[in-house]
Amino acid sequence: MEVRLTVNGRERGAEIDPRAALLDLLRDQFGLTGAKRGCERGECGACTVLVDGRPTLSCLMLAVASGGRSVTTIEGLAEGDRLHPLQQAFIDHDALQCGFCTPGQILAAVACLAAGRANTDDEVREWMSGNLCRCAAYPQIVAAVRAVAAAR
Amino acid sequence: MSAVNRRDFLKVTAAVGGGLLVTINLAACRDRGAAGGAKAADPSVFVRINPDNTIVVTIPKSEMGQGVRTSLAMLVAEELDADWNQVRAELAYYDPKFGDMGTGGSSSVRQNWMPLRTAGATLRAMLVATAAREWGVDPAECTTDNSFVHHAKGDRKLHYGGLAAKAASQPIPAGVKLKAKSEWKLMGKDRIGIDVGPITHGTAQYGLDVKVPGMLYASIERTLVFGGTVTSFDKAAALAVPGVKDVVEIKGVGIGVTVHPGVAVVATNTWAAMQGRKALTIQWDAGPHAAESSESYLATMRAAVEKKGDETVNTKGDPDGVLAKSAKVISGVFETPFLSHATMEPMNCTASFKDGQVELWSPTQYPDMATAEVAKALGLKPEKVRVNLTMMGGGFGRRINPDFSVEAALVSKAIGQPVKVVWTREDDLRHDFYRPCSVHRIDASLGADGMPEAWRHRVSTPSIDVSYQEKPPEGGWGPNETDGSANMSYRIPNRSCEYTLQASGVPRGWWRAVSTTHGMFAVESMIDDLAAAAGKDPVEYRLAMIDGVWWKQPPDFPEYPFRADRLKGVLQLAADKAGWGKPLPKGHAMGISCGYDHLSYAAEVFEVSVVNDRLRIHRVVVAADAGPVVNPNGARAMLEGGIIMGLSAALKERVTIKGGGVAQKNFDSYSLLRINAAPVVIESHFVETDTAPTGFGEPAVPPVAAGLANAIFRATGKRLRTLPLDIKLA
Numbered sequence: 001m002e003v004r005l006t007v008n009g010r011e012r013g014a015e016i017d018p019r020a021a022l023l024d025l026l027r028d029q030f031g032l033t034g035a036k037r038g039c040e041r042g043e044c045g046a047c048t049v050l051v052d053g054r055p056t057l058s059c060l061m062l063a064v065a066s067g068g069r070s071v072t073t074i075e076g077l078a079e080g081d082r083l084h085p086l087q088q089a090f091i092d093h094d095a096l097q098c099g100f101c102t103p104g105q106i107l108a109a110v111a112c113l114a115a116g117r118a119n120t121d122d123e124v125r126e127w128m129s130g131n132l133c134r135c136a137a138y139p140q141i142v143a144a145v146r147a148v149a150a151a152r
Numbered sequence: 153m154s155a156v157n158r159r160d161f162l163k164v165t166a167a168v169g170g171g172l173l174v175t176i177n178l179a180a181c182r183d184r185g186a187a188g189g190a191k192a193a194d195p196s197v198f199v200r201i202n203p204d205n206t207i208v209v210t211i212p213k214s215e216m217g218q219g220v221r222t223s224l225a226m227l228v229a230e231e232l233d234a235d236w237n238q239v240r241a242e243l244a245y246y247d248p249k250f251g252d253m254g255t256g257g258s259s260s261v262r263q264n265w266m267p268l269r270t271a272g273a274t275l276r277a278m279l280v281a282t283a284a285r286e287w288g289v290d291p292a293e294c295t296t297d298n299s300f301v302h303h304a305k306g307d308r309k310l311h312y313g314g315l316a317a318k319a320a321s322q323p324i325p326a327g328v329k330l331k332a333k334s335e336w337k338l339m340g341k342d343r344i345g346i347d348v349g350p351i352t353h354g355t356a357q358y359g360l361d362v363k364v365p366g367m368l369y370a371s372i373e374r375t376l377v378f379g380g381t382v383t384s385f386d387k388a389a390a391l392a393v394p395g396v397k398d399v400v401e402i403k404g405v406g407i408g409v410t411v412h413p414g415v416a417v418v419a420t421n422t423w424a425a426m427q428g429r430k431a432l433t434i435q436w437d438a439g440p441h442a443a444e445s446s447e448s449y450l451a452t453m454r455a456a457v458e459k460k461g462d463e464t465v466n467t468k469g470d471p472d473g474v475l476a477k478s479a480k481v482i483s484g485v486f487e488t489p490f491l492s493h494a495t496m497e498p499m500n501c502t503a504s505f506k507d508g509q510v511e512l513w514s515p516t517q518y519p520d521m522a523t524a525e526v527a528k529a530l531g532l533k534p535e536k537v538r539v540n541l542t543m544m545g546g547g548f549g550r551r552i553n554p555d556f557s558v559e560a561a562l563v564s565k566a567i568g569q570p571v572k573v574v575w576t577r578e579d580d581l582r583h584d585f586y587r588p589c590s591v592h593r594i595d596a597s598l599g600a601d602g603m604p605e606a607w608r609h610r611v612s613t614p615s616i617d618v619s620y621q622e623k624p625p626e627g628g629w630g631p632n633e634t635d636g637s638a639n640m641s642y643r644i645p646n647r648s649c650e651y652t653l654q655a656s657g658v659p660r661g662w663w664r665a666v667s668t669t670h671g672m673f674a675v676e677s678m679i680d681d682l683a684a685a686a687g688k689d690p691v692e693y694r695l696a697m698i699d700g701v702w703w704k705q706p707p708d709f710p711e712y713p714f715r716a717d718r719l720k721g722v723l724q725l726a727a728d729k730a731g732w733g734k735p736l737p738k739g740h741a742m743g744i745s746c747g748y749d750h751l752s753y754a755a756e757v758f759e760v761s762v763v764n765d766r767l768r769i770h771r772v773v774v775a776a777d778a779g780p781v782v783n784p785n786g787a788r789a790m791l792e793g794g795i796i797m798g799l800s801a802a803l804k805e806r807v808t809i810k811g812g813g814v815a816q817k818n819f820d821s822y823s824l825l826r827i828n829a830a831p832v833v834i835e836s837h838f839v840e841t842d843t844a845p846t847g848f849g850e851p852a853v854p855p856v857a858a859g860l861a862n863a864i865f866r867a868t869g870k871r872l873r874t875l876p877l878d879i880k881l882a
Contacts, residue, residue: 034354100545
């Protein structure tokens, strides 16, 4: 069936099986591979995107359910050449090793800041606990999120 | 470098579009380059200086998050006096001319230390000579900095980019002098990762993100019982799924590769392939291992360590005799489970077979092996196989294996079209090459002075080597399984290590730091018990008996001999920085452990408390010595990441075998330590012994489990000898 939605500020449409996930739509049809396929059951957070501003596991959301909504993926986070402060902070704090989980981490962190839940290290650690990082850049991830929170 | 013929080592040519291209023959000058001797005349790594002043270094190793792009580029840039902001790193593709591209064993900096620095210094000398000629001055009057050649007297300077094309025709100088550590400008200072921008923008291309024209997607149902085979299958329902194009059987490939028998469903997109796979009906023959389980392995391994091992790995003095006469023998049995690598990016590979050749885009740590095994499986000559390296979402040893590359090549050949084989998390967890499970038994006795007099260490595991070769290596299966056990570094007059192989159908592989991850757990826990029995301080106790390692002769790496002073050095530094022996907050206790892994030294202190049976880790202090540190920021990331991965294994991870297959399916049943449970405070310290560097990727992992168990013992009096440790986090 057909689904129409806004992706990174742009209207897009596609034919998709009604049972397929938003992640499939983004990766296979729209070529937005920043959202990663890590576990397909909401355990790892690598597929995190923002749907109407809310952090969403795109592997668990039906593509058709995103119809009429606004989806932001990691590719749409920067404004032109100007990186989102969290993207810059992840670079500056080396808050990544292999980087596979990083898009999901950054989008979860965007939501963490928006929710006002980055006031302490423990708040950040609690909020970010849905996003696995096997390389364990955890200390640097906390530092990156806290640095952006402190600058606000 | 003295043995290296510089004409073989470097070639400098003008680059297309201006600039200069240097090719470096790594095989001619790596520390163990003799192995690649047949190809020694070929150039390999490239350094390109472009007219716009950018400098591009082709990285001859796989980047899997360990920061190899940054550290190897720094080796070149330091000696070149390059402007670091203009240096770029490029991933290579597989070619024998790059020498050994296998990335593992914490070897990348060690292997490239001399060749990449020498290349940088040689290039710098050529750029200086070019500028000096332009100015008509003595090159000795010129200096370099930030990609400029300066002539102080004339107050003149020239950019490398402008000099590069002319420099290409300069003779290659001999005997360039490398900088002393005190002269470093880039190295030894914190650098953030090079070229990580695409990662944070979501545009970095991992194996899973590769798309090639005409590409289809495949999902494979593999035997869930190791050693099982397909007897028949019905593909009609799968073919009826919209988008499904084909269904093909995958015959297994055995020892050394381990492609599991199964059925591949090929479709126009990932989702359709997975739906088609669910619709398959397959009849399996469970094969010879279907009755095996973690319990069955444990039962035989436990029995094995109660008697003399099938192999004696090494022996000194008369441990059996001394133990038999001892009034008091202290014993410990230590057990560890199979572990999965659980890289964040599941295995995958894209392959395109056409006209008798195959091209792959593979997130592999070992393109050399992937090339050889793909060629063998498809009946091609290796030169008909091209393996492109992609970014990879973690490796930890899993991606050394060529299975996912061979599988993709087989599917592409079967359907005659490019295909990406996508593994699910379940596929990845249930078809890994697992860190072997193990049982260790150590019996020891103390002399009148409280120091160990006898030590008998019995080990039983399903050996890793059995997954790759039919006959044991020279010296038996034991030596490679007892790294960290047979070669533990304490001076004990009567000592032995025995080994008994456990039969198993489970594929085994190299998990970050490999055998030391279980051997060091047993040894360092036992040493702590002996110190307690002797009423001695664990740090003093260790310092008093750290000696030479006693190991294979000749050693694998004679140019990097074990040095007791370096192990003592990290132990002392970790203890000092942690404030060992000083008063602690009420209820807190510290545990310590140390060890030698992959030619580097690490010691770790864990400060914990246990309240109402719940564990809190307040602070971790690590000291490591891998020689001079190229990028402290990257080295710290390896130490901290290694410690957290070690904690994850010590507290959470266990693969359970049931009915000859893996019981766990996803991260709900194979749980990893998450950010909210990882320690907040990890303090990393370096001892920079003045020697050639080794590597930081692995050595922080093996001391973790014992260090933590020792801290819990000091906090509670309870000795935990089974991993994962039977304690819950607060």
